[in-house]
Amino acid sequence: MKELERTKRISISAVLFLLIILIGFLTFKKPQYVFEKNSASTLEKIIKKDYILSLNDLDKLEASQYAVIDIRSNYEYEKGHLKDAVNISAHDIFSKSSIELLDELKANGQTIILYGEHPDNANSAWMLLYQMGYDNAKILCVETGYKDKTFQINDYPLEKPRVNFAQFMDSAKSAKSKKIVKKEKPKKKVITVPKKKKRAPEGGC
Amino acid sequence: MSKSYKSKKILVKRRYQILAAILFLLALGLVLLPKYKENEGIDPELFVKNALSTERYISTDVLADRLINQDPTVLLIDTRSEDEFNEFSLPDAVNIPVKDFFNENLNPFLDQNVFDVILFSNDNFYANEAWMLGNRLGYTNLYILKGGLNEWFSTIIDPKYPDETMPREAFELYSFRKAAGMYFGVGEAESKTEEKPVQKKKVVTVPKKKKRAPEGGC
Numbered sequence: 001m002k003e004l005e006r007t008k009r010i011s012i013s014a015v016l017f018l019l020i021i022l023i024g025f026l027t028f029k030k031p032q033y034v035f036e037k038n039s040a041s042t043l044e045k046i047i048k049k050d051y052i053l054s055l056n057d058l059d060k061l062e063a064s065q066y067a068v069i070d071i072r073s074n075y076e077y078e079k080g081h082l083k084d085a086v087n088i089s090a091h092d093i094f095s096k097s098s099i100e101l102l103d104e105l106k107a108n109g110q111t112i113i114l115y116g117e118h119p120d121n122a123n124s125a126w127m128l129l130y131q132m133g134y135d136n137a138k139i140l141c142v143e144t145g146y147k148d149k150t151f152q153i154n155d156y157p158l159e160k161p162r163v164n165f166a167q168f169m170d171s172a173k174s175a176k177s178k179k180i181v182k183k184e185k186p187k188k189k190v191i192t193v194p195k196k197k198k199r200a201p202e203g204g205c
Numbered sequence: 206m207s208k209s210y211k212s213k214k215i216l217v218k219r220r221y222q223i224l225a226a227i228l229f230l231l232a233l234g235l236v237l238l239p240k241y242k243e244n245e246g247i248d249p250e251l252f253v254k255n256a257l258s259t260e261r262y263i264s265t266d267v268l269a270d271r272l273i274n275q276d277p278t279v280l281l282i283d284t285r286s287e288d289e290f291n292e293f294s295l296p297d298a299v300n301i302p303v304k305d306f307f308n309e310n311l312n313p314f315l316d317q318n319v320f321d322v323i324l325f326s327n328d329n330f331y332a333n334e335a336w337m338l339g340n341r342l343g344y345t346n347l348y349i350l351k352g353g354l355n356e357w358f359s360t361i362i363d364p365k366y367p368d369e370t371m372p373r374e375a376f377e378l379y380s381f382r383k384a385a386g387m388y389f390g391v392g393e394a395e396s397k398t399e400e401k402p403v404q405k406k407k408v409v410t411v412p413k414k415k416k417r418a419p420e421g422g423c
Binding site (some may be wrong): 007011017021035036039077120123124126127132140160162163168169176189190192195198 | 220221228234243250285291303306329330331337338343354357362408421
């Protein structure tokens with residue numbers, strides 16, 4: 001009988017073991033989205049800078065070749081957007097419908113053209129899509145805004161210095177030596193408290 | 206008795222064999238599991254979450270304040286080209302153009318957790334690219350100077366004098382920026398239209414009390 005008891009214990013532990021493995025199999029989750037491109041190849045692409053379009057470049061493309069995607073929020077999109085643009089807010093880029101749309105565009109060989117308030121926002125979305133394998137994505141280098149209550153979209157001068165920094169600093173420095181001579185020293189204000197006259201000692205002879 | 210015991214023993218043995226076979230099959234199954242691509246760096250979901258957050262931006266005023274206070278944890282990285290860097294850059298900045306991001310000599314500046322690395326370029330764009338690359342690989346402590354050098358020049362080096370109707374804070378910010386500008390090498394002088402209020406030092410002198418002459422007496 002002792003032998004039997006032992007086998008019982010063994011079979012129980014074996015069943016448990018199998019259960020654990022089964023649970024492991026069932027709960028195993030494949031990551032839903034993965035980066036297809038590694039960082040080094042992304043960097044190569046970044047250096048090339050062939051994915052940045054201006055409004056002029058967009059005009060040259062045929063309408064069937066591309067789809068414009070507005071990555072701003074839905075609220076902003078409703079206020080005003082580029083003609084024929086589709087709204088995929090950067091916040092729900094992983095939603096089922098947007099992934100389906102992106103996959104469809106990729107399968108059709110159409111160019112995905114992203115734009116946002118600022119090229120930086122579009123760039124973030126582009127970096128994500130490119131690394132996820134949507135290598136047909138491009139950025140529209142524009143700035144959006146409103147003028148006279150109508151939607152405006154203008155080319156953005158990317159990384160253009162506002163002034164010549166070195167020159168500007170030089171002139172700012174030379175201003176110093178010129179004007180130091182002119183500079184007046186602030187007068188020191190001295191508040192003098194009038195001396196109290198001493199009372200003549202009272203009394204006495 | 207002994208016979209039934211023997212048959213039971215055989216049964217147990219068979220059970221062992223079946224169990225072993227199942228386990229063996231399962232082990233084989235593990236080998237045959239479909240390969241899936243593992244992410245290099247963080248998940249795309251986290252990548253987007255980080256990218257959408259504005260935590261990475263540092264304003265020019267905050268940076269100026271930290272530089273003036275000699276904060277030893279600040280490490281400035283200029284992501285523009287070498288020529289631009291040689292022409293002008295912020296004090297003590299290190300030049301790492303975006304293309305040299307994985308340069309083995311320069312990458313250790315970015316991939317560390319000692320300094321707060323503040324990336325900047327003329328605008329945000331190049332700095333943002335470098336930040337994105339770092340973000341994917343899970344680098345911590347990467348920040349971006351908001352507005353880049355353009356913003357630096359329009360706020361710290363050449364601030365605009367606030368309108369008279371602006372709140373007091375605007376004037377305080379202006380005087381901070383003006384003072385910060387001087388620290389970074391701008392002359393004290395203002396342009397002609399702007400007049401800098403000269404703060405007069407008030408000196409209050411307390412007159413010494415004369416000793417009273419002894420009272421009374423003839």
